Amino acid sequence: MDQVPKNRIVPCNNKSINPAGEYVVYWMVAHRRPSWNFSLQRAVEWAETLKKPLVIFEALRADYKWACDRFHRFVIEGMRDNWRRLEGSKALYYPYIELHVNAGKGLLSELARRACMVVTDNFPCFFLPRMLSAAARHVPVLVEKVDANGLLPMQEADQVFLRAFDFRRFLQKRIIPHLFTPPEPDPVAALSMQASPGMVSHLHERWAPAYSFLDDIVSCNLSRLPIDHSVPPAEAAGGFEQATATLRTFLSNSLSEYDALRNHPDDNATSGLSPYLHFGHISVHQIFQEVAQHEGWSPDRLAPQTAGKRAGWWGMSVGAEAFLDELITWRELGYNMCWRRQDYDAFESLPEWAKETLERHKFDTRTYLYSLAQLENAETHDELWNAAQNQLRREGKIHNYLRMLWGKNILAWTASPREALDVMIHLNNKYALDGRNPNSYTGIFWCLGRYDRPWGPERPVFGKVRYMSSRSAREKLRLSEFMEKYRS
Ligand SMILES: Cc1cc2nc3c(=O)[nH]c(=O)nc-3n(C[C@H](O)[C@H](O)[C@H](O)COP(=O)(O)OP(=O)(O)OC[C@H]3O[C@@H](n4cnc5c(N)ncnc54)[C@H](O)[C@@H]3O)c2cc1C
Missing domain, CATH: 1.25.40.80 (Serine Threonine Protein Phosphatase 5, Tetratricopeptide repeat)
Incomplete structure (x- = not known):
């Protein structure tokens, strides 16, 4: 098995490895899969070096922003797949679903008390970076986070790219060696020590593993969880x-x-x-x-x-x-x-030209103004926009072209660009299965000028930010079936 490249690994604290620990922990928080996963591969590497078994701990919190039936169901389906795949392996899979807010508090620390060290995932967005930093302070052993996000390790670039063109050129220069060092399709196959359920059974009384949830997903009762039940599961299955x-x-x-x-x-x-x-x-x-x-x-x-x-x-x-x-x-x-950039989700992170033009036009008269509730309920004058919003609410996705139009129209129909940003973030992250991701902020901020250039003619509200209209979309695109399907 090849070693995980060093520039995919970041220590989260300066604590030591405990060689007398009973096992190595992989705390799976973002790369929720048993294969092609550098984090899992790194945990296996440590388990082999220290000659210890591996515990794979995958948890699902109840208290993150926008937690709802839709996202829970998708993640739980993924946990079921992971359990099935890992059940007969040498690793011990410990799935945990929080039934009450904060019920899982202390579980990682307790698990880590008997561990040699902890490996986790380096996801650079949403609440995860904060959660990892806090956990690394409480855990008594070394915590490492591993980047299995992209073909290019995030640490490879030491600058922020402001245009796709520049990043593409950088990728073309730097990506080739990384194509030849992919993660292992089946990293747990390299484990030699068998983990036993007894190693963590002292934790089960307070933090029962979620096997029964995973056993019967169809009837698993999400209604008893303290999450938003107004966003129902989508048709797409997770895992x-x-x-x-x-x-x-x-x-x-x-x-x-x-x-x-x-x-x-x-x-x-x-x-x-x-x-x-x-x-x-x-x-x-x-x-x-x-x-x-x-x-x-x-x-x-x-x-x-x-x-x-x-x-x-x-x-x-x-x-x-x-x-x-x-x-x-x-x-x-x-x-x-x-x-x-820690401020990736702040209005201030927009390019100067975009901030300047949007500020200059913020008091322009809007032809239509809608409240968050009207937008959320797809109650605008624009049938195409309403159809896109209906697709988002019902299925947790929007077709990419319409997603751009969706965002541009929110800019046109809200009282200020900052309000437009808040509305886009809220609706995207509340309903989209793929929300709360770096791509969410790429797409939303693109609607406001990030990764783009000034366009003419200068228009009301948009200023020099690229304009898109539903009328031209309806002329250019084949969407009659789409309109029919998502009319209401
Ligand atoms: C306002 C707005 C909000 C968006 N929010 C999200 C979001 O929350 N999550 C999300 O993953 N994408 C988001 N996007 C980008 C894009 O809409 C989706 O990635 C794409 O529609 C997903 O569908 P797909 O998997 O079929 O994409 P495909 O066309 O099959 O593309 C393959 C993959 O490439 C990536 N990708 C495709 N288009 C883009 C893009 N424009 N920017 C960045 N990555 C892209 C995605 O990972 C996608 O799965 C947003 C775009 C806009 C304009």
């Missing part, structure tokens, strides 16, 4: 099994047409992978390997020039190049921002 099936369906049915059809809602030609990527149910490494295999690709097809061009560098089909540009350039651009 690495469904993630892999979704990827393979996309490769067989849509990849070849991705570039031509992806903007048309009726053609449904995108991958649908973003929720699985967000919850870590699938790895970008696995996706890349399967795309490359599907394309019969080998590295000798890479173009020698690294000019930052969107198409032609990989030497793959037009569809695959367009897909990889979204999956790698655009996705990892957001991770770069969140990793490097």
Whole structure:
């Protein structure tokens, strides 16, 4: 097994390893999968070095912002897949679901009291960085966080990229060695020490493992959990099994047409992978390997020039190049921002030109003004916007092209750009399965000018920020079936 690259690993405290500990803990918080996972691989590495068994601890809190039935169900389905996969392995899988706010408090510290050290995931967004820092202070042993987010380690770039073009050029120069050091598809297979349930059974009385929840997901009673029940589960099922099936369906049915059809809602030609990527149910490494295999690709097809061009560098089909540009350039651009800037979600983080133009136009008269409740309930004059919002509420997703339009219209219909930002963040993160992710902030802030340039003519409300209208979208896109389906 290859070693996890050093620039994917960050110590979270300066505590020592306890060689007398009984086991190594992998605290799975973001890369929620048993395969293609550098964090799990690092934990296995430590378990082998220290000649100890491995405990994989996956928990689900009840008190994070926007916690609801939709996200809980998706994560629990992922936990079920993980349990099934890990059940017969040498690792011990300990799933825990908080039934009351703060019920899980102290569990990690107790688990770590008998541990040699703890490995966890380095997800640079939402409440996770704060949670990890707090945990690392309380845990008595070394805590390491590992970055299994992207093809490029987040530490590889020491600057914040402000344009996709510059980041793409950087990727083209730096990504090649990383293509040859992917994580192991099955890291737990390298474990030699068998973990036993008895190692953690003293914790079960206070913090019962969630096996019964995972055993019967259909009837698992989410209504007794202290989370928002007004956002119901979506149709899409969570977990690495469904993630892999979704990827393979996309490769067989849509990849070849991705570039031509992806903007048309009726053609449904995108991958649908973003929720699985967000919850870590699938790895970008696995996706890349399967795309490359599907394309019969080998590295000798890479173009020698690294000019930052969107198409032609990989030497793959037009569809695959367009897909990889979204999956790698655009996705990892957001991770770069969140990793490097703590204010990634603040209005002040917009480029100067965007802040200046939006401020200058903030008192412009709005043709329509809607409250948060009207927007949330899709009660605007614009049928296309309402349909997109209905899709978000019902299914936890919005087609990408319409998502841009959705955000631009929120800018047009709220009292100020700062209010527009708050509304976009709230609605996106409350309903979208893939919300609360670096991509969420890429998309939302893009609507306000991030990663973009000034556009003319200068318009009311938008100023020099790029304008989009429902009228031109309706002229350009095939969306009659979409409109019919999400009319109400
Ligand atoms: C206002 C707004 C909010 C958004 N919020 C989110 C969000 O909360 N979570 C999220 O994952 N994406 C978000 N996006 C980006 C984009 O809409 C989704 O990533 C995409 O629609 C997901 O569908 P898919 O998996 O079928 O994408 P595909 O087209 O199949 O793309 C494959 C993958 O590439 C990445 N990707 C695709 N488009 C983008 C993009 N424009 N920016 C960054 N990464 C991209 C995603 O990880 C996606 O799963 C937002 C965009 C806008 C304009």
